[in-house]
Amino acid sequence: MLLWIFLVGFAAANEEFSSQQNSTRHAQYRGSQVLRVRNATESIRNLLKSLEGEKAIEIWKQSNVFGKFTDILVPSFTLSFVRQQFENLNATFRVMIADVESAMHEQIAIAPRKQSKNKNKNKKSRSYNLTFQRYHRISDIYGYLDYLVSTFPSICSIETIGTTIQGRQIKVIKISGSNAKFSFYIEGGIHAREWVSPASVAYIVRELVEYRSKNSFAENADYYVSPVANPDGYEFTHTNTRLWRKNRRDSDKSCPGVDLNRNYGYQWGGLGASRQSCDETFAGGNSFSEPESQAVRDFLTKIGPSVQAYVAFHSYGQYILYPFGYDKVLAPDSADLQKLGAKIAKNIRKSSKKKYKVGNSAILLYEASGGADDWAKGGVGIKYTYTIELRDAGRFGFLLPASQIEATGKEAFIAIKTITQEIAGIKRKKKSRF
CATH class of the missing domain: 3.30.70.340 (Metallocarboxypeptidase-like)
Structure with a gap:
């Protein structure tokens, strides 16, 4: 009472x-x-x-x-x-x-820039604004992708896979491998407030393209990378409400937005998803009701069975999670997912000392139906499907300082490298470092 x-x-x-x-x-x-x-x-x-x-x-x-x-x-x-x-x-x-x-x-305080060992490289003029010392708007992230395509046209190309509720483009950069054996889809920013996710995905792109010579493993895959899967929501966190989570669907003026990570069409509308528009986990009027989730669905369906890996980066908590999330149900190959997840966690810990927990998302955390990862696994059949919750463990939560962007991006990159090497059958040299 x-x-x-x-x-x-x-x-x-x-x-x-x-x-x-x-x-x-x-x-x-x-x-x-x-x-x-x-x-x-x-x-x-x-x-x-x-x-x-x-x-x-x-x-x-x-x-x-x-x-x-x-x-x-x-x-x-x-x-x-x-x-x-x-x-x-x-x-x-x-x-x-x-x-x-x-x-x-x-x-939002700008982190100090580390001095490069190659001083001449720092003097080189740039045609983009993206750095890893602060969090950037989507225009800077897309501007960086455009720069890569113009500078590295032999391996980079951009495709607009859809348009948001408010008319923003959803862009995917393709990074081609000279000896590609499979395709790898990487996504960030589906939840708008998780700023370190798009920043870390942009870091991955940089490593795969600008530092190609020291990352030769990348020649074994074609990478399709979407740094910002929820452009409207992401921009809204910069201009209005910092902790906004959903997209900007405005069918309910008093409670706008749909949780895009509850809108996918595998076991949609079940546990951990809401039918109430005011709730943070509102799943939408029906599965794939949103142009953002439709765009990913159509694109992944188009590129087809070559996709053997799918990773969605979120924050926070430091978890490496695998399907299914709609209930406490393990995929038939969950042992493989657990084994590779443990390898990712081990490699991250060797590099940064940070501990990432590994497990099924519903068992380790909570049930969440209609997730993009469940659809990638159960709907498309992508074997190595993970959701990775990046830094931190809770001290800052969604408000991770910009000073931790590069370190977090490196941990995300280690995950991508480890998965690629596993699928391509590359043996890691004992003395090699991530």
Whole structure:
């Protein structure tokens, strides 16, 4: 009853907060905190569901496993009440981010550029703006792809695979291998707020193209890379609401957007997906209702059976996940996926000391139906299908500082290299380094 009384009074404040999201980028989060709560009892889990359903909190990172943690964003105007509810249930929780607005300002601070050993190379004029010292708008990311195509035309080409709700292009760069044995599809940025994902995918592209001579393994594959799978949402996080997740479908003016990673047509509309447009995991009116998911569906169907690997990069948590996610159901070749996933994690740890957990997404974290990875595996039949949750483990969450872009991109690249070598049958030399 107490919760219900509070939430009735909270509705007006929530409406005001929602309206602020369309007018300011960071000030709306002033005083908001990110808490990490242990899912120790059914009562705590039910409380989290109630608070999320009434928009008193927003789930950042979830685990349905008892004893594991859930990260939540708590707006400043609900913070006191939410903390009291946890204390009433003797819930274990701690503050991960004490002030979200301050963390946002820290994230957009430009990291110092590392000095190159080749000083002459730094003096070379560039026709693009992309760096790995800060987070960039989509125009800079696409500008970099255009530069690569004009500079390396023998291996690079661009295809526009679709157009978004708001008319933005969805671009894929193809990086051709001279001895290509298979195709590899790489995707970033399906969830708009996960800025390190497009940045890391752009880093992968750089390594595959500009540093080709030291990455000869790449000659064994044709790479199709989509750095920003949700262009409208990504731009919206830069101009309006930093923590926006969905696309910008506006059929419901009060609650726009569809979660594109719940919109794919394999086991669509089941566990972990919502039919309510105001929810973060809203799956859309039907499967493939969105032009962004349609574009990927049509493109992957077109390039066909040559695709043997699919990796979608997300953040955060440091996980290497494989299908299926719609329920706790393992793919027939899950042992192969686990084995290769463990190899990726091992190679990352050797390089950066960072630990990535490996496992089935529904078992390790939670069920989520209608995911792009489930469709790639179950709908298209791509053997090596992974979703990789990049840095960090929760200290910054979605607000990872720009100073960690390059290190995170390197970890993402190690994953791509390891998968390519596995499929191509390349033995890694003992003294080689990632």
